[in-house]
Amino acid sequence: MRMIAALFAPLVLAAAMPAAAQDHTHYETEAPAPDPHAEHGTTAAPQPAPASIGDTQANAADLYFDPEVMARARQQLLHENGGMRTHAILLEQLEVGFDDDEETYAWHAQGWYGGDIHRFWWKTEGEGAFDDELEHAELQLLYSRAVTPYFDLQGGLRQSTRDGEEWTDLVLGLQGLAPYWFEVGVAAFISTDGDVTARAEAEYDLRLTQRLILQPSAELELAAQDIPTLDIAAGFTEAEIGVRLRYEITRRFAPYVGVTWASAIGETRDLRDAGGAETESTRAVLGLRTWF
The missing domain is CATH 2.40.160.40 (monomeric porin ompg)
Structure with a gap:
């Protein structure tokens, strides 16, 4: 029986892979880790909203930095690479x-x-x-x-x-x-x-x-x-x-x-x-x- 299961295992995996590959329109974002200080009465720092999947490739830094910081950084980038005279x-x-x-x-x-x-x-x-x-x-x-x-x-x-x-x-x-x-x-x-x-x-x-x-x-x-x-x-x-x-x-x-x-x-x-x-x-x- 173990030999039969070993022979059929690759076929089962191959059948399952296309079904998983076709489901590419929805993604799940891993939940953030719980705040270790939450039980001690401190307030967690506000986290920026995750960028959409379409924005993640171009604006991945938005997942980690404050939106105001990113806005200032983009303004500086625009000035140095396209907005200057x-x-x-x-x-x-x-x-x-x-x-x-x-x-x-x-x-x-x-x-x-x-x-x-x-x-x-x-x-x-x-x-x-x-x-x-x-x-x-x-x-x-x-x-x-x-x-x-x-x-x-x-x-x-x-x-x-x-x-x-x-x-x-x-x-x-x-x-x-x-x-x-x-x-x-x-x-x-x-x-x-x-x-x-x-x-x-x-x-x-x-x-x-x-x-x-x-x-x-x-x-x-x-x-x-x-x-x-x-x-x-x-x-x-x-x-x-x-x-x-x-x-x-x-x-x-x-x-x-x-x-x-x-x-x-x-x-x-x-x-x-x-x-x-x-x-x-x-x-x-x-x-x-x-x-x-």
Whole structure:
């Protein structure tokens, strides 16, 4: 009989285990040990309520520490790892360009100050020729709010000058990191005269080595209506494509070389051709990228 019981014991245990494994929706919390001083008229220290099963994995310390102590600890953790103010200045492009007709200069920079959710942003860019007047420059001052872990909604003002004309725009845009690590940004501009324009841009860092990075970029502009003072027609107005190869001497200091192509497109190109203005250019560029 003992041999028969020994043979059937594993089968009985195997049958019992699935039934026990299926009952995983309810757990019993072991009762706390009785207070050894309870019979001597002393009052036991209040015990925090046990965390629920769903909270136990993330907040197991709540089972052992006072809730007020844990609240202060979490507030300190939030401040040190997500609630503090940070700032950055990124000079993405500071470059000179060379083509058959002239030597040019250009810059593109941006920065921010704030927390993970709310930030103040500024952006500036411009270009011109060394032997001529400034062609284009702009400065944006923006409030930014994170709407997803990867994208910020931005709004504010832009002050611009182009070909001697100055104007002010309201700005509404979205900037962030798209899937596959594409840095993208889109923005709409509404001028004080009611003119509506927009811009979309994207860039990607292709790391060839730990220090050598190839960065393709593209930018497209459009207008909702004709703007005769700027020789702009409704529709897509300008496009620019560039490729830059930089070498990071340090992470914060990276000279680069590259080539850019820019052109007026659509009816804007026809309008500028009729006026004798330059509508297309291809330049070799030499520049510096830095941040701090």
